[in-house]
Structure formats: structure tokens, C-alpha cells
Amino acid sequence: MIFSRLFSRKPSVRLFFATDIHGSETCWRKFLNSGKHYDARVLVLGGDMTGKALVPIVEEGGGRWRAELLEIKREFESEDEVKEFEEVVRRRGYYPFRTTPDELAELQADEKKRDDLFHRKMLGRIERWMRMADERLDGSVECFVSPGNDDQFEVDEIIAAAKRVKLAEGRVVEFGDGFQMVSTGWSNRTPWNTYREEDEPELLERLRKMTSQVTAPPEKTVYNFHCPPYGSGLDDAPEITADMRPKDAGRSTVPVGSTAVRRAIEEGQPALSLHGHIHEARGNTRLGRTLCINPGSSYEQGQLLGAVVDLDGGEKVRRFVLTSG
Structure with missing residues (x-):
């Protein structure tokens, strides 16, 4: 070597x-x-x-998802695309999680729930x-x-x-x-x-x-x-x-x-x-x-x-x- x-x-x-x-x-x-x-x-x-940081991946319905990383908005139309994005997020040291618009709104309104999710x-x-x-x-x-x-x-x-x-x-x-x-x-x-x-x-x-x-x-x-x-x-x-x-x-x-x-x-x-x-x-x-x-x-x-x-x-x-x- x-x-x-x-x-x-x-x-x-x-x-x-x-x-x-x-x-x-x-x-x-x-x-x-x-x-x-x-x-x-x-x-x-x-x-x-x-x-x-947490990075939400939001389900839009009909097999479509959206997310944002480093202020760049992303859209996905397949499970493979979502998995690939999750790997990118993990590689950068962040925590991806899948969610719905309603669940995301609830997290954004509740600091304790956000902290608990990040902690887990x-x-x-x-x-x-x-x-x-x-x-x-x-x-x-x-x-x-x-x-x-x-x-x-x-x-x-x-x-x-x-x-x-x-x-x-x-x-x-x-x-x-x-x-x-x-x-x-x-x-x-x-x-x-x-x-x-x-x-x-x-x-x-x-x-x-x-x-x-x-x-x-x-x-x-x-x-x-x-x-x-x-x-x-x-x-x-x-x-x-x-x-x-x-x-x-x-x-x-x-x-x-x-x-x-x-x-x-x-x-x-x-x-x-x-x-x-x-x-x-x-x-x-x-x-x-x-x-x-x-x-x-x-x-x-x-x-x-x-x-x-x-x-x-x-x-x-x-x-x-x-x-x-």
C-alpha cells in the first residue's frame, strides 16, 4: 500500500x-x-x-411525491426516484422521512412533535x-x-x-x-x-x-x-x-x-x-x-x-x- x-x-x-x-x-x-x-x-x-436537519418527502397522491433539498424543489413519480433521493439525503447527513401534507402541516405547527421526530x-x-x-x-x-x-x-x-x-x-x-x-x-x-x-x-x-x-x-x-x-x-x-x-x-x-x-x-x-x-x-x-x-x-x-x-x-x-x- x-x-x-x-x-x-x-x-x-x-x-x-x-x-x-x-x-x-x-x-x-x-x-x-x-x-x-x-x-x-x-x-x-x-x-x-x-x-x-429533517427532510420531508411529501406524498401528493397518484404515486407522486415532492421534496426540497438545499432550497431546490424536487418532484418524483416513482418509488425508485424517491428511494434514490432518500439515499442522497442520507449521504449528506440529513434525515429523510415520508409524510402527507396534513401531517407536515401538523409538524410545522408543533415544535415538540418536530423535536421528537428529529430525536427518533x-x-x-x-x-x-x-x-x-x-x-x-x-x-x-x-x-x-x-x-x-x-x-x-x-x-x-x-x-x-x-x-x-x-x-x-x-x-x-x-x-x-x-x-x-x-x-x-x-x-x-x-x-x-x-x-x-x-x-x-x-x-x-x-x-x-x-x-x-x-x-x-x-x-x-x-x-x-x-x-x-x-x-x-x-x-x-x-x-x-x-x-x-x-x-x-x-x-x-x-x-x-x-x-x-x-x-x-x-x-x-x-x-x-x-x-x-x-x-x-x-x-x-x-x-x-x-x-x-x-x-x-x-x-x-x-x-x-x-x-x-x-x-x-x-x-x-x-x-x-x-x-x-
Whole structure:
């Protein structure tokens, strides 16, 4: 394989990391296949796992249906066309559902019913993903998943019940020859008031509580923190206006990462620190001895962005590749 040719010395452990797939069925399938594709023995998925929107497919009668995706209206005249559209919606990370004009009007008038439907669709997809992982993964690959700030807390219970996937949130997990990883999907405050976010002092306390449980030396330690460190270049996001619109058509960027995450990395100096959260900030940097990576996200295109990292327990991680597939 290309990675065998690229990296001449066999690593102690090869890790593949991806994040922010936001409900994309295509990206999840690719993630499950990435162990074999990249010859990786450890798979790590950071948050956010879940999708963002429901997409109604409305029955018009006489075998006709209508729907709207990305402000484009669609009409269908056969079951095959509807199924094909549903696959497109799932590939983009959204939740399709079939309905009638009356049922849709009722949902639009009742916020609680909309929320309940979204909740069921979202959890149902995560349950299906865990079943898929149990069927496709074997004992040769370790798979760790940590939800993100956009993911509801019920997701954790579903992941914890899986056989082949290990819930990493808030825990120290071990892999390879004495490596340890600590993970969390919590972030600093965002404009969207998401499920797992808090002020920087509380976030720092959370991170220190977790990192204090690590017993491996720094050269065998990995931090999997969904939010990137502040001012690292891995946290540059489009600046938004007071009405939540991109400023200067998205050309103006500002650092939005966490000072708490940066402080935790500077204090612990792990060999590797894995991040996501800011889809546009794909790249890598170093904070002291720590290699920090944000592989970015293109989930809406069904493209799985990731990073392959060879860990050998040396003072620094020297071999890594940002991937796209």
C-alpha cells in the first residue's frame, strides 16, 4: 500500500482519525473501512456524529411525491426516484422521512412533535451505525468514538452498548504497546448553544480532571479533544455578524478555539492531540512537543477527511498524513 511505501519503518501502532461526519451515512461507512484501507489498527472518530436537519418527502397522491433539498424543489413519480433521493439525503447527513401534507402541516405547527421526530431519527441512525460496526469490524481493529458538542447525551448510551465500538468520552483508554488516550467532545461557548459546551474555566477543570488520570508518559499519550486550541490556526472559522450570517461572505476569519484546550496541551505535552469542530481549519501545528491535527470535514460531499498517524513512542510524532477519501 502507499502508506507502507511512504513510511519505511514499521510503527508501534498506526492510528486513523476522522471527525465531524454529522450524520453522513457515506462517511460512516468509509470510516469503518479505513482500518483495512490504511492498514490502521486503531480507529478514532471525534464528534460530531449526528445530523442537523429533517427532510420531508411529501406524498401528493397518484404515486407522486415532492421534496426540497438545499432550497431546490424536487418532484418524483416513482418509488425508485424517491428511494434514490432518500439515499442522497442520507449521504449528506440529513434525515429523510415520508409524510402527507396534513401531517407536515401538523409538524410545522408543533415544535415538540418536530423535536421528537428529529430525536427518533437521529438516535435510530446511531443505533444502525453501531449494528453496522458490530457486523463489519473484527478483533484486529480497535474503534473508539467520542461524541461532540452537537451530539445529544443519549448518543453515549447507544455507543456504550455496542460490541465493537468503545465509548471514549471522559475516559482514559489504552491501545497498542502502552499508549493511552483521553477524549472529550465538550467545547467552549458557541453562538449556537449546543449540548456540550461550557465556559473556559469549567472546561479547563473538566480537562484537568481527565488528564490527571493518565498514567502513560507524554510520548505515549494522545489527547482527543473535539475543540481545537485557541490561536493555533486549527480554529480559524468564518466570522459571523450579530444576525448569525458570515461576515464578508465568509472571507473574514477569527480564532474560535478554546484557551482551556490550549492550556491543557501546554501543561501535558502529549505526543499527539486530535481535534475537529472547525470544518474549514484542516491542518496541523505544534504546541511545544505536541503535534496537533485537525483533519477538517467535508461530510456534505460524502468525502471523509482524516489523518493517518504512526505512533512509535518516540519523543515526537514524525510520521503522519492528512487523507481524503
